[in-house]
Amino acid sequence: DSGVTQTPKHLITATGQRVTLRCSPRSGDLSVYWYQQSLDQGLQFLIQYYNGEERAKGNILERFSAQQFPDLHSELNLSSLELGDSALYFCASSVAWTDREKLFFGSGTQLSVL
Amino acid sequence: AQSVTQPDIHITVSEGASLELRCNYSYGATPYLFWYVQSPGQGLQLLLKYFSGDTLVQGIKGFEAEFKRSQSSFNLRKPSVHWSDAAEYFCAVGSYQLTFGKGTKLSVIP
Numbered sequence: 001d002s003g004v005t006q007t008p009k010h011l012i013t014a015t016g017q018r019v020t021l022r023c024s025p026r027s028g029d030l031s032v033y034w035y036q037q038s039l040d041q042g043l044q045f046l047i048q049y050y051n052g053e054e055r056a057k058g059n060i061l062e063r064f065s066a067q068q069f070p071d072l073h074s075e076l077n078l079s080s081l082e083l084g085d086s087a088l089y090f091c092a093s094s095v096a097w098t099d100r101e102k103l104f105f106g107s108g109t110q111l112s113v114l
Numbered sequence: 115a116q117s118v119t120q121p122d123i124h125i126t127v128s129e130g131a132s133l134e135l136r137c138n139y140s141y142g143a144t145p146y147l148f149w150y151v152q153s154p155g156q157g158l159q160l161l162l163k164y165f166s167g168d169t170l171v172q173g174i175k176g177f178e179a180e181f182k183r184s185q186s187s188f189n190l191r192k193p194s195v196h197w198s199d200a201a202e203y204f205c206a207v208g209s210y211q212l213t214f215g216k217g218t219k220l221s222v223i224p
Contacts, residue, residue, distance in 0.1 A: 002157055002159070004157070042214060042215070042216040042217065043158075043204060043206075043214035043217075044214075045211045045212060045213070048211065056211050058211055090157055090158070092157075092158075102160075103160065103212070104157075105150075105157030105158040105159070106157050107155065107156055107157045108157055
């Protein structure tokens with residue numbers, strides 16, 4: 001158990017809908033990262049937050065947004081969903097934003113868009 | 115732009131045999147290199163990392179990797195594979211945001 005909690009584990013929805021994925025980082029970790037894992041694109045970095053502030057942005061679509069709350073949990077919002085958004089979404093956390101070596105991953109949320 | 119190539123999509127080895135998983139990277143500066151393992155239904159777990167210094171790095175579960183700058187490679191090795199090593203392995207590079215390879219799935223024959 002990495003200590004990173006993601007909910008829900010599975011999510012099935014329809015095209016055009018909006019969903020929210022939730023992540024609770026390990027106790028003491030200030031940085032949260034979101035990754036998308038799909039069969040065709042592999043693992044892709046989406047976005048990073050550190051202590052409530054956006055720190056880095058990767059290949060995140062405009063239909064997607066995220067935030068980190070004062071209690072450090074994070075939410076990834078996916079809207080106007082398309083079939084291609086079906087993927088495993090991982091959250092990871094680390095103590096600091098430069099501390100790459102201590103990245104702890106959650107078990108992921110499997111999103112299926114039908 | 116940084117990139118990672120894992121040439122082998124799927125590798126099958128017998129239990130007790132040696133293992134080498136290949137990783138080639140492209141990066142503009144001195145790379146930070148990582149190997150992660152993903153078991154079915156699980157998140158990724160860090161096996162080992164290279165930042166600088168000794169080019170042969172030891173990790174958890176008996177894995178090691180060697181950084182070869184001249185070949186832009188960071189291959190993962192294990193002298194004797196156990197059935198529990200069956201998983202998917204990802205090589206990653208980055209110093210600010212990680213770029214992952216597509217992964218190599220390892221199957222172990224008892």
